Amino acid sequence: MLLWMILKVALRSLAANKLRSILAMLGVIIGVGAVIAMLAIGAGARQQILSRLTALGTNLLTIRPGQRGFMGVMSGTQQNLTVDDALAIVREVEGVKQVAPAVGSSVQVKYMSRNTRTMVTGTTVTYLPMRSFEIDAGEAFTEAMVDASARVAVLGPQTATDLFGVEDPVGKTIKIRGINFRVLGVLKPKGDQGWFNPDDQVIIPLTTAMKQLFGVDYVREINVQVNEDADISRVQNDILALLRRRHRIQEGMPDDVNIRNQAEMLAAFTESSRTFTVLLGSIAGISLVVGGIGIMNIMLVSVTERTREIGIRKAIGARDRDILRQFLIEALIMSGVGGLLGVALGVGGARVIGSLSNQFPTLVQMESVALALAFSAAVGVFFGYYPAWRAARLDPIEALRYE
Amino acid sequence: MIDARDLVKTYVLGGQTVRALDHVSLKVERGEMVAIRGPSGSGKSTLMNILGCLDRPDAGEYRLAGEEVSRLSSDRLAEIRNRRIGFVFQTFNLLPRMSALENVALPLHYAARRDARQRAMAALEMVGLAERMKHEPAQLSGGQRQRVAIARALVTDPAIILADEPTGNLDSRTGEEILALFKSLNAAGRTIIIVTHDANVAAHCQREIYLVDGRVTAPPAVAAPAEVR
Numbered sequence: 001m002l003l004w005m006i007l008k009v010a011l012r013s014l015a016a017n018k019l020r021s022i023l024a025m026l027g028v029i030i031g032v033g034a035v036i037a038m039l040a041i042g043a044g045a046r047q048q049i050l051s052r053l054t055a056l057g058t059n060l061l062t063i064r065p066g067q068r069g070f071m072g073v074m075s076g077t078q079q080n081l082t083v084d085d086a087l088a089i090v091r092e093v094e095g096v097k098q099v100a101p102a103v104g105s106s107v108q109v110k111y112m113s114r115n116t117r118t119m120v121t122g123t124t125v126t127y128l129p130m131r132s133f134e135i136d137a138g139e140a141f142t143e144a145m146v147d148a149s150a151r152v153a154v155l156g157p158q159t160a161t162d163l164f165g166v167e168d169p170v171g172k173t174i175k176i177r178g179i180n181f182r183v184l185g186v187l188k189p190k191g192d193q194g195w196f197n198p199d200d201q202v203i204i205p206l207t208t209a210m211k212q213l214f215g216v217d218y219v220r221e222i223n224v225q226v227n228e229d230a231d232i233s234r235v236q237n238d239i240l241a242l243l244r245r246r247h248r249i250q251e252g253m254p255d256d257v258n259i260r261n262q263a264e265m266l267a268a269f270t271e272s273s274r275t276f277t278v279l280l281g282s283i284a285g286i287s288l289v290v291g292g293i294g295i296m297n298i299m300l301v302s303v304t305e306r307t308r309e310i311g312i313r314k315a316i317g318a319r320d321r322d323i324l325r326q327f328l329i330e331a332l333i334m335s336g337v338g339g340l341l342g343v344a345l346g347v348g349g350a351r352v353i354g355s356l357s358n359q360f361p362t363l364v365q366m367e368s369v370a371l372a373l374a375f376s377a378a379v380g381v382f383f384g385y386y387p388a389w390r391a392a393r394l395d396p397i398e399a400l401r402y403e
Numbered sequence: 404m405i406d407a408r409d410l411v412k413t414y415v416l417g418g419q420t421v422r423a424l425d426h427v428s429l430k431v432e433r434g435e436m437v438a439i440r441g442p443s444g445s446g447k448s449t450l451m452n453i454l455g456c457l458d459r460p461d462a463g464e465y466r467l468a469g470e471e472v473s474r475l476s477s478d479r480l481a482e483i484r485n486r487r488i489g490f491v492f493q494t495f496n497l498l499p500r501m502s503a504l505e506n507v508a509l510p511l512h513y514a515a516r517r518d519a520r521q522r523a524m525a526a527l528e529m530v531g532l533a534e535r536m537k538h539e540p541a542q543l544s545g546g547q548r549q550r551v552a553i554a555r556a557l558v559t560d561p562a563i564i565l566a567d568e569p570t571g572n573l574d575s576r577t578g579e580e581i582l583a584l585f586k587s588l589n590a591a592g593r594t595i596i597i598v599t600h601d602a603n604v605a606a607h608c609q610r611e612i613y614l615v616d617g618r619v620t621a622p623p624a625v626a627a628p629a630e631v632r
Contacts (some may be wrong), residue, residue, distance in 0.1 A: 005512050312496045317485020317513040319478045
C-alpha cells in the first residue's frame, strides 16, 4: 500500500476519536515538554555558572588562612597571612604574574545624611584588573596613593546609587567609620553572583585600610594571578611549600592556609550541574515512557475495536505487514505529533520559567530538542509495535466474525 | 477455474473433534454460476473459507486458476485473495468513514496500483452506482451497499467472485435485484459462486453443490412444489 494512503487512513481513524487521541498524546506532550524544559534549566544554570567563573578569571588562586582546629573542633580563622607573604610569593614562586593582598569587612558608609552597610575592601592596584573590574566613571587609585595611605575610594555601582542616588559621586567625600574618603571612581556593574554582590562594595588602598580603618597587621586573603602558560597546580604547590616554610610549619603538620583554584571550582560546578541536568532529564524521561504506555493502551483498544475492519482488509488482500505498518504508523503519528507539540510546550515553558525569575536562567539547546523528538519517536515505535503485531496476526476468518 | 479434491478440515470444539469437511471434491468451470447450498452446520462456510483462500485444508488439493494454493504461506494467500478472488459478504463489510469510491479502490491499493481511482469508478459504473461514489456506507441503502461491495469484488478483475449469503440482509425485492446483477455479470463472463442456505437463491444459479455434514450429496426432493400440486 502506498505510504500516503496509509497516512490518510491513520489520520482519519485518529480524527474519528479526537478526544481519545489527544488524551493519549497528552502523556507524550507533557513528557517531551518536561524533558526540554528540564534540560533547558540545566543548560541555563551551567552557562550562568560558567560565565560567572570565567569572568572571575580561570588563572586565579585565592589564598586564605586555614581553619585552626584542635581534636576536630574548629576554633575560628587564623590570622597568619601578611603583606610580606604576598611579596614573597611574587618574588620567589615562578609563574606568578601578580598578587593582590586584601583585607575587608562589612562596615557603615555615609554620605551626608544617607548611609549604607557594605563591604569595604582594602587592596593594592593589582586587584581591579585581576578580578576584571573596570572603571565606569572617574579613575582607580594609583600605586603612589597606596604607598601614601591616601584616603581615597572606588565605589561599586550599587553602593554609588545607594549613597548618591542620581548625583555624581566622583570627587565627593564619604565617611567610612567616621573617616573622610574622597571618591575617585565608580566601577562598571558585573551583576549579582548569588553568594556575593560585586556591585555593592567600596575599594580603598590596602595600607589605608590596614593602618587607619581596621588596625590589623594580617590580611584576609591573597589573590594570585598565574601566568597564562604556567602550570597552575605546580604554582599552587610551590606557594604552599613557600608559605609552610615562612610560617614554620613542622613536617607532618597540616597546612595553615587554604588555596582555592578557580579552574577546579569551575570543573566542580560544571560536573555537579551536569549531574543535576541528567537527573532532571531522566525524571522527565520517565514521564515520556508513561506517555508511551498511554499510547500503547489506546492502540490496544483501537485494535480490538477495529477487529472487523482488520478482517475485511485481510480478506481483500492486506498482508500481515500491511496491517502492522498501518497500526505502527498510527502510533507513530500520535507520538510524533505529541512530540512536536511537546517541543512547543517545552520551549514555551522554558521561556516562561526564564523570564519569571533570574534564579532559573534557561537555555534551549538544539541537541535537547532533537534528543526529545528522537526519544518520543522511539517510544512510539516501541509501544506501538505490540498492538500492531497483535492486529497483524489476527486470523481473518475470526476477525470477520467479530461483532 | 476451481478444481478441489478430497478437501478435509477438522475442528476441535470443546474437546470434541468435528469434521467440517469430509473429502469434498468439486469443480467449477470458467463462466459458471454455481450455488453451494446446505443447512447450517453442513460445512459450507468452511468450504467457502477454503475456496476463498482465507483458510487452508488439513488434507486434499485445491487448484485455483491452475495454481495449487492449499499449501501457500499466509502472505501468498493474501496476494491470491487480492488478485484472484472477489468477496461479497452477507453484512456487506464496507469500511465506515470511507466513501464508496475509496472502499472500492481499497483492494487496488494493496496491489499498489496507481490507476486505482479510474478503475474503481469504472467498477461502480458497472454496478450502477456511479453517481453515489462520494457517499459513505452509512448514507446508502442496504441494496446500494451490497452493490458497492460487488464493485469492490469486481475491481481487481478476479478469477472468481465468492458471495456468502449476499441477499441474507436484504428484503426480497432488493435481493432479487442483487441476484439479477450477479446474473448479468455472469452473462458478461464472470465466474460466480454463491454460498447460501436458501433454495430460492440457489435456483438462480446454473447448478448447485449440496452439502450435508461435510459431504457433497444430492439435494433433497423439493417439498414445496409437491404441496402446490
